[in-house]
Structures are given as structure tokens and as C-alpha cells.
Amino acid sequence: MVRTAGVSVTAGPTLAVVAREAGVSVPTASKVVNGREDVAPETRRRVTEALDRLGYVRRPRFGASKPPRLIDLVVHALDSSWSGAVLHGAEEAAHDAGLDVVVSAALSRTRAGRPQRGWLDKLTVRGSAGVLFNLTELTGSQYAWLEQHRTPFVLIDPVVEPPPGVVSVGAANWQGGVTATEHLLALGHERIAVIAGPRRRMCSSARVAGYRSALASAGIAYRPEYLRDGAFDESVAYRSMHELFDLPEPPTAVFVCSDRMALGAYLALEERGLRIPHDVSVVGFDDLPESRWTTPALTTVRQPLAEMAATGLRLLLRMMDGEHPEGTRTELSTRLVERASTAPPHRGTAVKR
Structure with a gap:
């Protein structure tokens, strides 16, 4: 009990009391109060519960009249x-x-x-x-x-x-994958490959799921050899595109799950002497500025x-x-941005390996 000018005021618990209640040292309790990160989650929970239970009043870091902005x-x-x-x-x-x-x-x-x-x-x-x-x-x-x-x-x-x-x-990554694949299907492509991002990434798995759903809806069988992991990296996508065109029956169109990977895919096709979209159509994803600068300009799914x-x-x-x-x-919704990298499959073109 603290007596000030004849008025009795009940003092709040000290940090030592809080530490004893939580079964930790005073420095550890101080770290929690001051927002330090180097405290184990279970220890932080015990201290936080003790602070709330005992009614410990933390000193505000900012003036109450003006919250931080x-x-x-x-x-x-x-x-x-x-x-x-x-x-x-x-x-x-x-x-x-x-x-x-x-x-x-x-x-x-x-x-x-x-x-x-x-x-x-x-x-x-x-x-x-x-x-x-x-x-x-x-x-x-x-x-x-x-x-x-x-x-x-x-x-x-x-x-x-x-x-x-x-x-x-x-x-809406799943819908974006559907839209990209349906665009290629509408042009008449059936041998459609996909170069995906890392499998554990939410957006990548959703885009691939949309691709597979569009194929199934069109009655086109999914071909596992047409799925390649590009890791959202240009060099990996470059290698993946070469692998696709080393197959006995290479694709006529490729859905590349990021514009950045599409740059690597373009380079691989150029090295093989394949023309976009005459020999192979390419669709990207993101609609980054690079998609407009490439030659030909990249058809892609716009991500807002x-x-x-x-x-x-x-x-x-x-x-x-x-x-x-x-x-x-x-x-947020995605939408297809049509440019110059997609066209109907060109019958009779020899695939260059």
C-alpha cells in the first residue's frame, strides 16, 4: 500500500512478483515485457499469463494521445x-x-x-x-x-x-491455372505441358491443380512427363524446357507458372531453333513488366x-x-492477358532436338 497526499493507492505487482509467479528469472520476465524475441514460446506464454493474471501494468512506449502510425x-x-x-x-x-x-x-x-x-x-x-x-x-x-x-x-x-x-x-491461383490451360485448349492444343514452381508453395500447387482440372474437363489425359518443376527460377525453367523437348513426343504448348521462368523457357526454345508461337505456344503467370518486353510479347495470367x-x-x-x-x-481475381506468344498448333512442323 502506497500513501500519497493522504490518499491510499494500491501498488501493482512488481516484475519480481511476476517472475516468481511464472517460475522464471526477473531478466527473463523483463525480456517478455520489453518485447524481446529470444524467449522460448512456452516461457513467453507463462510470463504473459502471469502478467495478465496479476494485473501487471506495462508502461506504454508511446503517448496515449497519439497512437503509432x-x-x-x-x-x-x-x-x-x-x-x-x-x-x-x-x-x-x-x-x-x-x-x-x-x-x-x-x-x-x-x-x-x-x-x-x-x-x-x-x-x-x-x-x-x-x-x-x-x-x-x-x-x-x-x-x-x-x-x-x-x-x-x-x-x-x-x-x-x-x-x-x-x-x-x-x-485466385487455381482459377488462373484453369484460365491459362483453357486458352491453350481453345486454340486447339492437346499436348500441353506445365513448368511449375516449388511443390510446397501454395500458389504453385494451386496453379498446377487448375491446369489439371482444365485438362480433365476437356477430356485430355494428364501426362506426368509433361509436369516439370521450375522452382520459380529462370535457369531451372531453362533446363525444364530442354527436358520437355527431349521427350519422344514433346508438347505443342507450355504453361509456365511465372513470367520470370518464362524468360528461361524462351531462351531454351531459341537455342533449339523453335519459334514462338509458330512451333510452340507459351503462357506465363504474373503479368510483370518483363512479359511485355519479351519478343514475342508474352501471353500471361495477370496477378494483381x-x-x-x-x-x-x-x-x-x-x-x-x-x-x-x-x-x-x-x-483477388486473375485474368488472362493475350499477347503474341500463343497461336493454334502448326501441323507438320518438325521438332528440333
Whole structure:
């Protein structure tokens, strides 16, 4: 009991009391209170529950009259047109909302695509009110950290299926795969191959599933030898295209599941002396600026990257204001952009191996 100017005030529990209640040391309890990341998830949970149970009042990092207006955007890289589109969409939406954005890229990420240990500590220090993760795979402990620190976050195009309740924004990848394949079928192609991204990536598996569904609907048998893994990499797609045209019966059309991979596929076809679309038709996915610069210009499925980022930021803003979206997954539509890389199959053309 503390007595001030004749008024009795009940003091809240000290950090030592909280530490004793949670069965941890005072420094460990202090790490949890101050938002440090280097605490085991189970330990963090016990301390957080003790803080809530005992009514420990944490000192606010910001003035109560003006909440923080800073958010973090974590992208997979800064040297790609993909990230440029995401940054553009997020920046416009942030400007409209009066938010400032801190961008983190390769230097704050591991080779596996996860933010490095300690990154969340920096998030706390700079006082970000929320986070947008683009093409980022979080660990279980990082999800726990964000939840226990009540930090709102949204995933843009998550790498794998996020845990239940996590809000994410993506594109209609399955429908995009259907649309690309149906376009080639409508031109008269039946030997249609696909160069996919990594199998564990949500977007890649959905595009391949759409491709297979369109073939089945058209009564065309799926041929396993026509499926190649391009890993969303130009050099891997280059090798995959060569493998497809080393087959006894090569395809007359190829659905390449990213515009970046299509650049490698174009190079392989050029080396073999095959003309696009006279000898083989090619469809990409994304509608990045590169798709318009290639020769011939690439027919592709447009993925609304800027709109996905803007939608994610607006969802994050609602969560920062205490709301929670009714649905955890938002999908934006894709559409086919027809250019010069597709045409009906040319009968009688000799395949050059």
C-alpha cells in the first residue's frame, strides 16, 4: 500500500512478483515485457499469463494521445519487379491512410525465406503498429511472438498454408491455372505441358491443380512427363524446357507458372531453333513488366500484385483499430492477358532436338 497526499493507492505487482509467479528469472520476465524475441514460446506464454493474471501494468512506449502510425513491410527482395509492384500498392494505400512504412528485405531474412532471429526485437524498438509479410514463411515461435505481443499482421501471398485465424491475401491461383490451360485448349492444343514452381508453395500447387482440372474437363489425359518443376527460377525453367523437348513426343504448348521462368523457357526454345508461337505456344503467370518486353510479347495470367498489397494494408489498418476481418483468406481475381506468344498448333512442323 502506497500513501500519497493522504490518499491510499494500491501498488501493482512488481516484475519480481511476476517472475516468481511464472517460475522464471526477473531478466527473463523483463525480456517478455520489453518485447524481446529470444524467449522460448512456452516461457513467453507463462510470463504473459502471469502478467495478465496479476494485473501487471506495462508502461506504454508511446503517448496515449497519439497512437503509432508506423508499419513494417517485409518483402522477399528489393531487386525484382514483383516486389516493386507490391511496394507500389502498399505505399499508395499507406499514404491514403496516413501511415509510414518501413521496408525490410533480404538483409533481414534468412536463405529459407524467414526473418532472422532478433528481427522482431527491432520491430518492438521502432514501435511498429503492425506488419505486412510478403512471400514470407514464419516459424511457430514467431507466430507466437506476434500473438502474445498483440501485434497485428497480414500475410500477402503466404508461402505455405498459414495457421488457423491468420489473415492473408492472395490471388485466385487455381482459377488462373484453369484460365491459362483453357486458352491453350481453345486454340486447339492437346499436348500441353506445365513448368511449375516449388511443390510446397501454395500458389504453385494451386496453379498446377487448375491446369489439371482444365485438362480433365476437356477430356485430355494428364501426362506426368509433361509436369516439370521450375522452382520459380529462370535457369531451372531453362533446363525444364530442354527436358520437355527431349521427350519422344514433346508438347505443342507450355504453361509456365511465372513470367520470370518464362524468360528461361524462351531462351531454351531459341537455342533449339523453335519459334514462338509458330512451333510452340507459351503462357506465363504474373503479368510483370518483363512479359511485355519479351519478343514475342508474352501471353500471361495477370496477378494483381499492387491490389493484393493495398488490400492487405487496409485489412491491417482495420486490425490495428481493433477489428478482425470476418474471413481470414481474401483472394483477388486473375485474368488472362493475350499477347503474341500463343497461336493454334502448326501441323507438320518438325521438332528440333
